[in-house]
Amino acid sequence: MNQPYRPPLLAVKHLGVAFQTDQGQVLAVDDVSFELESGQVLGIAGESGCGKSVTALGLMRLLPRPVSKIKAGEILFKGENLLDLPIDEMHKIRGKKISMIFQEPMTALNPVHTIGRQIAESYSLHFPGMGAKEKNTASSQMLEKVGIADARQIMKKYPHQLSGGMRQRVMIGMALACEPDILIADEPTTALDVTVQAQIMDLIFQFRDATGMAVILITHDLGLIAENCDRVVVMYAGTVAESASVTTLFRQPFHPYTKGLLQSIPSLTQTAKEPLPTIPGNVPALSEMPAGCRFAKRCKRALMQCKDQRPGLMPVSSGHFAACHLVHDGEKNQILINNP
Ligand code: SF4
Numbered sequence: 001m002n003q004p005y006r007p008p009l010l011a012v013k014h015l016g017v018a019f020q021t022d023q024g025q026v027l028a029v030d031d032v033s034f035e036l037e038s039g040q041v042l043g044i045a046g047e048s049g050c051g052k053s054v055t056a057l058g059l060m061r062l063l064p065r066p067v068s069k070i071k072a073g074e075i076l077f078k079g080e081n082l083l084d085l086p087i088d089e090m091h092k093i094r095g096k097k098i099s100m101i102f103q104e105p106m107t108a109l110n111p112v113h114t115i116g117r118q119i120a121e122s123y124s125l126h127f128p129g130m131g132a133k134e135k136n137t138a139s140s141q142m143l144e145k146v147g148i149a150d151a152r153q154i155m156k157k158y159p160h161q162l163s164g165g166m167r168q169r170v171m172i173g174m175a176l177a178c179e180p181d182i183l184i185a186d187e188p189t190t191a192l193d194v195t196v197q198a199q200i201m202d203l204i205f206q207f208r209d210a211t212g213m214a215v216i217l218i219t220h221d222l223g224l225i226a227e228n229c230d231r232v233v234v235m236y237a238g239t240v241a242e243s244a245s246v247t248t249l250f251r252q253p254f255h256p257y258t259k260g261l262l263q264s265i266p267s268l269t270q271t272a273k274e275p276l277p278t279i280p281g282n283v284p285a286l287s288e289m290p291a292g293c294r295f296a297k298r299c300k301r302a303l304m305q306c307k308d309q310r311p312g313l314m315p316v317s318s319g320h321f322a323a324c325h326l327v328h329d330g331e332k333n334q335i336l337i338n339n340p
Contacts, residue, residue, distance in 0.1 A: 012032060077098065147199070254324065
């Protein structure tokens with residue numbers, strides 16, 4: 001018997017985000033698409049400024065106004081386009097259905113309110129019928145779940161009185177208070193030392209295992225992606241360069257940019273004297289994006305058509321996509337641009 005169609009938990013389709021700049025309107029995110037299923041961990045990787053965080057803020061409809069706005073696309077959460085929701089409906093989704101944690105918790109925590117009050121606010125917002133005592137108990141239990149032993153004491157403190165790791169735990173506690181379907185974690189461990197990093201990632205995955213929550217992990221750290229994700233989207237200059245399962249991407253990368261990124265990871269067999277391979281050149285400025293492939297000026301395998309024809313995402317194999325003309329034209333005898 002045919003199963004009834006069930007839409008993916010999240011489907012982002014052709015998302016475009018524009019920013020108003022002195023040089024006019026620029027597309028910081030252009031034609032970004034991906035899907036996410038319950039329990040899945042999707043990594044979004046790429047260098048700083050490639051559009052990872054703008055994509056995440058777009059999903060939450062938290063883009064800074066009026067300088068930026070969503071210009072195109074759909075964000076389908078359980079089949080419903082979040083871009084069509086009135087803002088008060090979106091408030092109900094944020095925090096309850098889709099939560100987000102940031103690299104620096106100080107920017108998300110209110111410095112003038114105690115931790116207890118801030119966690120209780122998450123409950124007030126989404127469970128208005130909850131009494132003060134109930135919220136207090138739920139807040140302290142949530143802090144215990146995120147590994148804070150003396151929860152009652154911590155609830156009386158202000159953010160600046162806590163360490164960076166402790167603040168990140170508090171923020172995760174607030175983000176998970178309502179057991180969201182999706183947690184967006186934007187560079188959640190970048191500001192933390194290595195042991196705390198591992199504890200924070202463990203914490204997120206314990207919740208994922210217990211609740212079936214899906215996670216979008218945004219990071220420039222490919223090691224973190226390799227260790228923790230099921231699928232990965234590699235972004236370059238506001239576009240998706242490649243998407244695949246983690247195993248496929250690390251074993252058989254297709255896109256020249258992904259290959260360059262992977263080659264630039266230090267390996268244990270490398271000697272100290274060997275220079276680390278790098279990708280020559282720089283990411284083009286948003287106001288100077290080429291008409292063709294955005295990676296063309298840095299790509300060693302650029303074809304003539306790469307200069308003015310923008311490649312869309314094309315299937316390389318099952319579940320593996322790359323935005324690169326080499327998917328179709330790699331075997332033909334093409335004239336290459338003489339890049340470094
Ligand atoms: Fe290189 Fe062309 Fe592929 Fe872009 S489309 S990555 S320039 S080969």
